[in-house]
Amino acid sequence: xxxxxxxxxxxxxxxxxxxxxxxxxxxxxxxxxxxxxxxxxxxxxxxxxxxxxxxxxxxxxxxxxx
Numbered sequence: 001x002x003x004x005x006x007x008x009x010x011x012x013x014x015x016x017x018x019x020x021x022x023x024x025x026x027x028x029x030x031x032x033x034x035x036x037x038x039x040x041x042x043x044x045x046x047x048x049x050x051x052x053x054x055x056x057x058x059x060x061x062x063x064x065x066x
Contacts, residue, residue: 018035020033020034020035021034022034047062
């Protein structure tokens with residue numbers, strides 16, 4: 001999720017076209033192109049499953065080495 005947000009922000013900063021995957025209507029009734037990102041809440045109960053078993057981080061990166 002964070003890498004998707006960074007990619008969009010960098011493209012925007014460079015003046016490049018950003019990717020939209022949806023459209024919303026703002027308070028003025030204008031349609032705005034948006035890039036919606038879904039995520040998953042990480043808790044102490046699911047941190048191993050969500051971050052380590054998924055391969056996103058290693059156990060050492062999360063807990064350090066002892």
